[in-house]
Amino acid sequence: MFKSCRRLPKGLVLLFIAGCIAMVIVFLKSHGGLTKQSLIKTIPLKNVRSFTGRKPKVYRTSDVDMDPLRIASPYYKMKIPKNSTCKERRPVLHKHDLPLTALISYPGSGSTWVRHLIQQLTGIATGSPSCRRKLKKSKSFSVGECVNNGKVIVINSNDRYRHKKFEKRFDKLIILYRDPFDTLRSGYSSKHPGHSESVDSEIFNVRGWYEFVRDHTTLWERYYTEWLEAERPVFLLYYEDLKTNLPATLKKLAHFLEWRVHKKDIDCTLVTSEGHFHRRHVHNITNSEIFVGKLWHKLEDAELNLAEIASERRKAGNYVESGTRLKNILEKADEEDKEDTSL
Numbered sequence: 001m002f003k004s005c006r007r008l009p010k011g012l013v014l015l016f017i018a019g020c021i022a023m024v025i026v027f028l029k030s031h032g033g034l035t036k037q038s039l040i041k042t043i044p045l046k047n048v049r050s051f052t053g054r055k056p057k058v059y060r061t062s063d064v065d066m067d068p069l070r071i072a073s074p075y076y077k078m079k080i081p082k083n084s085t086c087k088e089r090r091p092v093l094h095k096h097d098l099p100l101t102a103l104i105s106y107p108g109s110g111s112t113w114v115r116h117l118i119q120q121l122t123g124i125a126t127g128s129p130s131c132r133r134k135l136k137k138s139k140s141f142s143v144g145e146c147v148n149n150g151k152v153i154v155i156n157s158n159d160r161y162r163h164k165k166f167e168k169r170f171d172k173l174i175i176l177y178r179d180p181f182d183t184l185r186s187g188y189s190s191k192h193p194g195h196s197e198s199v200d201s202e203i204f205n206v207r208g209w210y211e212f213v214r215d216h217t218t219l220w221e222r223y224y225t226e227w228l229e230a231e232r233p234v235f236l237l238y239y240e241d242l243k244t245n246l247p248a249t250l251k252k253l254a255h256f257l258e259w260r261v262h263k264k265d266i267d268c269t270l271v272t273s274e275g276h277f278h279r280r281h282v283h284n285i286t287n288s289e290i291f292v293g294k295l296w297h298k299l300e301d302a303e304l305n306l307a308e309i310a311s312e313r314r315k316a317g318n319y320v321e322s323g324t325r326l327k328n329i330l331e332k333a334d335e336e337d338k339e340d341t342s343l
Contacts, residue, residue, distance in 0.1 A: 086268035091125035091143055097150030105176035106223050108187030110239050111156050116275035121250055122259050127152035173232050178239035180299050181287040188212050204290040213295045221302035228309050233318040241323040249322050304333055
């Protein structure tokens with residue numbers, strides 16, 4: 001039988017195999033066994049390599065089905081409208097030395113996304129002494145990653161401790177400040193890459209989560225306290241302002257960097273703002289559900305202490321804020337104190 005099969009023309013054999021495959025596909029579709037949604041749910045991203053023999057350049061899926069931690073991978077394709085004249089900028093090193101500006105942020109604050117925004121706004125690469133392999137391999141950050149001099153427009157650092165030698169190198173500081181509840185939540189989630197917050201909320205129902213928040217609340221408060229007391233010009237950049245009022249925040253950022261931008265620069269940055277490394281988190285549980293009891297109050301007290309320090313720094317000068325988050329927290333606390341004394 002096999003000998004007779006060998007005598008058949010190759011084209012006929014291939015046609016027979018293709019027909020069998022087509023019949024299987026039609027059968028599965030008619031029985032609901034093969035749909036676009038089922039393919040998304042049944043083929044995990046980590047297994048795509050085994051099907052093709054190499055990593056995929058693009059892997060599209062819905063935000064709900066995609067693990068929010070894995071959507072930050074370099075294989076996530078930024079979507080730019082077809083009718084847009086804007087294109088994603090490939091940042092370059094500056095020809096001359098720029099004033100040294102540090103981008104200071106606590107882990108989980110979103111510094112990689114902010115670096116992307118700065119690069120799209122200015123066209124100049126951002127640097128980092130940490131030299132992360134994942135960023136070094138990406139098209140967006142390969143030029144500036146590992147560069148630690150004036151050829152880049154900002155130098156990123158998310159070391160948990162302030163180093164005075166590090167501070168003295170720089171002419172000015174951009175301090176990225178994010179809602180501490182979201183910061184610690186993001187930092188903890190990044191330590192569990194095999195889980196999705198949208199599905200596996202059990203990662204927060206363990207003692208490890210309680211210990212993480214307890215320890216990092218103290219570290220987070222100390223970190224921002226020390227940097228807000230730095231003797232360099234400071235721009236306190238609120239992460240939430242970038243999410244809610246990006247154009248105005250970009251203008252303030254460009255002014256602090258002493259970088260001239262045009263309306264088109266800002267407009268195109270809005271188009272390309274998402275980037276390849278911006279995590280799209282899908283939260284099925286609120287912060288109030290996971291920061292329970294002492295965890296919530298301790299973090300609230302820590303932020304109130306920072307609001308008081310920021311108020312003193314505001315009076316001292318050489319200090320700019322992109323918004324009013326800490327100022328509002330302090331004003332709210334003062335109003336509550338007045339109400340308590342009047343009772």
